[in-house]
Amino acid sequence: MNNSEKQKLKISVLIPGNISDKGFMQAGYNGYMKIAEMLPIEVKYISGVTETADDNALANALRELASENPDMIIAHGGQCDVPVESVSIEFPNIKFTVIQGHVKSSNVSSYLVRQQDSTWLAGALAGLMTKSNKIGHIAGVRPKSLLLERAAFYDGLKAVNPDAELLSCFTGNLDDPEINKSAAESIIEHGADIIYSVLNSGRSGVVDAVKSSEKKVYNIGNVYDWTLEDDSFIASAVADSSVALFKAASDLNFNKWKANDTVEIGLDHPEVVRLSMGVNVPEGVKEKITDFTKLFVEGGIDVPKEYGGKEFDLSTGELK
Known part of the structure; x- marks a missing residue:
């Protein structure tokens, strides 16, 4: 039966x-x-x-x-x-x-x-694309999955650009646009030219901050392919x-x-997990990300489980 x-x-x-x-x-x-x-x-x-x-x-x-x-x-x-x-x-x-x-x-x-696999690739892309050597990371809450994502993003960033600095913060809220916009404004004020946001509805506040900045700042998204939605996104760590x-x-x-x-x-199912790259990404960078993706699928990259960096204090602007 x-x-x-x-x-x-x-x-x-x-x-x-x-x-x-x-x-x-x-x-x-x-x-x-x-x-x-x-x-x-x-x-x-x-x-x-x-x-x-x-x-x-x-x-x-x-x-x-x-x-x-x-x-x-x-x-x-x-x-x-x-x-x-x-x-x-x-x-x-x-x-x-x-x-x-x-x-x-x-x-x-x-x-x-x-998600941490496409996030590692997002970190590598940020490291290859940044001009200020300062990258923002904004997340809402701290479940293990999001901590793993941050560790992966930082490892990918440092793998290609050891001099890059990550301004990482958790706002405590996934859905409030104003709280997350304020965090993005602070990170931009301290020099970040790329922001990777791991948010839900609160992401719209980060997008607003990036677009209203007089500096040239880009977004990197996650889960959904944000490069199809908004040209402020140079990439998105897709994980459906x-x-x-x-x-x-x-x-x-x-x-x-x-x-x-x-x-x-994982990345061996690119229809589910991949790094999507926008029109502003140079072909040379795209080729490097493609090579990293192949290396991942072949088992040549191990994503760390612990974050090796500091956290950005939104109240003081210090890394602790």
Whole structure:
């Protein structure tokens, strides 16, 4: 008997942020829609839970979904690692999957696209393109996935330009444009000519700051191909997390989902993970990035798990 001949599986999806952010949360919604359209699964979602990594808010949302006893809950985002760890213990008969997560147990697995691989390439491109030798990095929160991304970006930057300096900060909010615009303005004021932002709706504030600067400053985006959206983006570290979300649901449907597992998708699937480069990137730089990509796929580049640099203090402008 196949799944179409018996009661449908039920999957609930937690998308913590804004599903129209043209970034990570929208990718989660795209994955949800793909499940609804392509799999014989009863699926629902909730979104807009928190603009930060508020563990209590995320845990309560997970409990709300678990109270309906679905077969699986998919939590979209590494900020769900800690909440899923605790809530999954309370509901041992429900399977949990964290997208971009780093947790696993007897009823939990993590599925992720290797954003850190395209982020390493983004760091290398920034190192090759900068004229001021100062690069900005703005993220909202600090789940393990985003810390790994920063470590990868810094390593790629230093691999091609040891003299480059990274002005890295976390604003505490993924979705507020004004908070993140202020951070970008401070980083630009201190000399950065490229800013890599790892944000959701708050990215629009960074874009505004870059465009309003009298200096020549460029953006690098992530998740979505921002070079198609705005010419202030010289590149985007594409990592389509909708694919990981759909794969988790598909694996459940076809009895391939395994507990206590981590499933990764990397640069060997360029339709999912790649560095997209805009028209302002010289051909010579594009060729170098293509060479690095091949080296990655062949296993010739190891992405570090720890960040080796300092942090930019937004209140003082100092690196600490």
